[in-house]
Amino acid sequence: xxxxxxxxxxxxxxxxxxxxxxxxxxxxxxxxxxxxxxxxxxxxxxxxxxxxxxxxxxxxxxxxxxxxxxxxxxxxxxxxxxxxxxxxxxxxxxxxxxxxxxxxxxxxxxxxxxxxxxxxxxxxxxxxxxxxxxxxxxxxxxxxxxxxxxxxxxxxxxxxxxxxxxxxxxxxxxxxxxxxxxx
Numbered sequence: 001x002x003x004x005x006x007x008x009x010x011x012x013x014x015x016x017x018x019x020x021x022x023x024x025x026x027x028x029x030x031x032x033x034x035x036x037x038x039x040x041x042x043x044x045x046x047x048x049x050x051x052x053x054x055x056x057x058x059x060x061x062x063x064x065x066x067x068x069x070x071x072x073x074x075x076x077x078x079x080x081x082x083x084x085x086x087x088x089x090x091x092x093x094x095x096x097x098x099x100x101x102x103x104x105x106x107x108x109x110x111x112x113x114x115x116x117x118x119x120x121x122x123x124x125x126x127x128x129x130x131x132x133x134x135x136x137x138x139x140x141x142x143x144x145x146x147x148x149x150x151x152x153x154x155x156x157x158x159x160x161x162x163x164x165x166x167x168x169x170x171x172x173x174x175x176x177x178x179x180x181x182x183x
Contacts, residue, residue, distance in 0.1 A: 005053035006063050008045040012070040015042055016077050023078070023141065026085035032144035039141055042074060043134055071130065072103050078137045087140050092157050095164035099133060102171040109178045116181050126170040132163035 022035035139156030
């Protein structure tokens with residue numbers, strides 16, 4: 001169970017409180033810079049835990065269970081912190097809410113379908129959605145470290161909306177599959 005890929009996944013979960021702490025004070029640009037570095041490291045470990053598990057034949061049930069949870073914890077924590085610090089504000093909160101609601105709904109749907117022994121594979125579009133989320137949130141963290149570069153924040157917000165749109169599309173795809181198995 002404690003293979004390198006699983007340790008990498010667990011490290012992402014354990015790093016979330018540190019990331020939240022670094023983003024806690026929006027006027028502390030150095031905290032955002034360290035937060036951006038940690039966020040990037042967490043993204044790199046997300047890539048490598050899956051790559052190493054597949055390459056070494058050490059894919060485990062624990063890893064399959066924990067990896068999406070680690071992703072959702074990180075995404076949710078960053079969205080909530082950036083909303084709390086007003087880095088995501090105004091109408092842009094809607095994009096964050098769309099992402100959070102979809103993640104919760106799809107998790108519940110997957111749990112429901114698992115009881116029925118129905119597997120819903122992750123689509124390529126859902127992988128793009130995740131990539132857009134990670135880029136958007138990374139850009140918004142970086143914008144906190146470099147507030148003089150307004151373009152970074154604009155890119156982050158535009159990408160957040162792109163992620164929200166993909167979130168709606170992929171969420172609908174999962175819901176369509178799920179409805180077929182509901183009475």
